[in-house]
Amino acid sequence: MTTIDREKLKKLQEREAKRFVAEHPRSAELYKRAQQSLLGGVPMNWMKKWAGEFPVFVTKAKGAHFICADGKDYVDLCLGDTGAMTGHSPEVVAEAVAKRVKEGITLMLPTEDGIFVGEDLKKRFGLPYWQFTLTATDANRFSIRIAREITQRAKILVFHYCYHGTVDETFATVENGVVRPRRGNIGPPVDLAETTRVVEFNDLNGLEDALKHNDVACILAEPAMTNVGIILPDQEYWKQAQQLVKRYGSLFIADETHTICAGPGGCTAEWKLEPDMLVIGKAIGSGIPGATYGCSEEVAQRISARMHLEDCDVGGIGGTLAGNALSLTAMRATLENILTAKNFEKMMPLAVRFNDGVAAEIKRHGLPWNVQRLGARAEYTFCQRAPRNGGESAASSDFEMERFLHLYALNRGVLLTPFHNMALMCPDTTPADIDQHTSLFAEAAAELV
Ligand SMILES: Cc1ncc(COP(=O)(O)O)c(C=O)c1O
Known part of the structure; x- marks a missing residue:
């Protein structure tokens, strides 16, 4: 060499x-x-x-x-x-967005485009219900909140050297079994070991050991790692990892923000994964800020049982501009015309x-x-x-x-x-x-x- x-x-x-x-x-x-x-x-x-x-x-x-x-x-x-x-700036998205800009950008009221987008995402990823944010970071943060709330567990689990946006809990690495803030982590609010368990990708034993504590609300993971080079999962990895997550009462959140590159339904569709929740942002609106997270029927029922109308605006999930008319128009035009199988x-x-x-x-x-x-x-x-x-x-x-x-x-x-x-x-x-x-x-x- x-x-x-x-x-x-x-x-x-x-x-x-x-x-x-x-x-x-x-x-x-x-x-x-x-x-x-x-x-x-x-x-x-x-x-x-x-x-x-x-x-x-x-x-x-x-x-x-x-x-x-x-x-x-x-x-x-x-x-x-x-x-x-x-x-x-794909032409068809630019035109749809330009029209929407002249007809109202943000209202905190729904438009029909949102339904189209929800229906499309349901077909692509197999999860029935969707919510919108402005960034994938926010979609990850809200998914984590939901997972913590419905499991009543404190910790999340991520892979060593993952990246999921600027989500505090995810800036953790593991050295000799000790969880530490990732190098360069600016002002971590709490000791990362309090919030996060970290394991290596493709290590099923390590994953099981971490889940055995029965304190992991969710595993937040890219199906293939893309932020520290491309790291593909071993053949049977996800089949077994998903079984472990279920067995220990945790939830699997698939972050498809980058892995959408695997196909129109990301790795979830390509590899027939069954996440409890799924996040995607960035390209979904051709660059117009917008992201989304979806959940299974079971997660939807569990969260509905714990969310109360009176407090929903101050519960830590949402954002004034989230789900705005412009983002949803951009997403609709993108899903319909650009992120297509063709x-x-x-x-x-x-x-x-x-x-x-x-x-x-x-x-x-x-x-x-x-x-x-x-x-x-x-x-x-x-x-x-x-x-x-x-x-x-x-x-x-x-x-x-x-x-x-x-x-x-x-x-x-x-x-x-x-x-x-x-x-x-x-x-x-x-x-x-x-x-x-x-x-x-x-x-x-x-x-x-
Ligand atoms: C896998 C993954 N998830 C989430 C994010 C966060 O996206 P954003 O910075 O748009 O919030 C990124 C950003 O690179 C990412 O790579």
């Missing part, structure tokens, strides 16, 4: 960093101006994490491409970290093309890396074998290498997700877009070895 000379990597990184600055004078100017009014010079702190010295400012995005303030065109394989998995059929082979192209270059250059795919999403990690759990995947992370490869791609017109090496397909992505990435990846690999 090839070992990479870190000095060489450093020099290459410096060369790419200079090129980036030289080619983006307008973004540099805007970033400088932004320092005067935006904390850290960006509207949201994650936007600082791009590989260049400053983020590229965007003027326009359509389909699988966007244009930056310096007039450069990019292939977008990040797609707003799934928020734009539909492609940027479009998934277009996206899947492109992810295979990405996967195969990258795998071939890894092999050609003898790099100790691998690439995994889940439906329309693919990602390479810096370990030789596909990781089986969050611990393994996190141990292989290589921040310097990641930044170099991302900047290399950016300088050659391709945007990858800043937090890991993820590439996502949308219905507008083309084989030429993928080949552009494969050829620059090959070039970078050749330079590195």
Whole structure:
């Protein structure tokens, strides 16, 4: 296997960093101006994490491409970290949303679009009842509240190195059996060990040991992990894990916010899972803020028995803009026209093309890396074998290498997700877009070895 000379990597990184600055004078100017009014010079702190010295400012995005303030065109394989998995501003959604904007955006009253969306989600995921929020984070938080309320148990269970949005209880990792706040956790409100049990993915014994305490309200999980590389479940994992969850009186909340990339019904439909609750956000409204959580008949009955009309506005579940008319119109148009089986059929082979192209270059250059795919999403990690759990995947992370490869791609017109090496397909992505990435990846690999 090839070992990479870190000095060489450093020099290459410096060369790419200079090129980036030289080619983006307008973004540099805007970033400088932004320092005067935006904390850290960006509207949201994650936007600082791009590989260049400053983020590229965007003027326009359509389909699988966007244009930056310096007039450069990019292939977008990040797609707003799934928020734009539909492609940027699909025409049919843009039209429906524009009409709705002129006819009332938010009322705290229902519109018929909500019923359409509920009926569609019921068919996709098999759960009968749905509620809406503005973000997947909120949908996860409310699902957890419901699970705690109806089971009268205090703890939740998550996988080591999971990510489910900015949900306090989920920022926990486990080291030698001890639950700790995840590195970088800003101001955790309580000791994470009080709220959370953490186990490794694909470890049924560990899961059973954690559930045996009979204090776990719910397991909140992505059916395949997507936020620390792509980690696929072992063949029988979910069948047995779901049985354990039932046996110990806990609930299974499937977070399909990213794993919707597996197909129109996410992993739940693809793998015939039977979650008690299900969460999805981001792409569901083509990027117009909106998310949803669904529940089984049994959960619905249990929560109805404990919720009282008089207190429902102050019970900790809801939000003034949640379920607003605009979100629901965007979701309806997206589900009806974009996140369709036909479009998934277009996206899947492109992810295979990405996967195969990258795998071939890894092999050609003898790099100790691998690439995994889940439906329309693919990602390479810096370990030789596909990781089986969050611990393994996190141990292989290589921040310097990641930044170099991302900047290399950016300088050659391709945007990858800043937090890991993820590439996502949308219905507008083309084989030429993928080949552009494969050829620059090959070039970078050749330079590195
Ligand atoms: C699996 C998963 N769930 C939930 C979320 C939270 O989404 P949002 O930031 O839109 O609330 C994310 C965000 O990356 C996610 O990856």
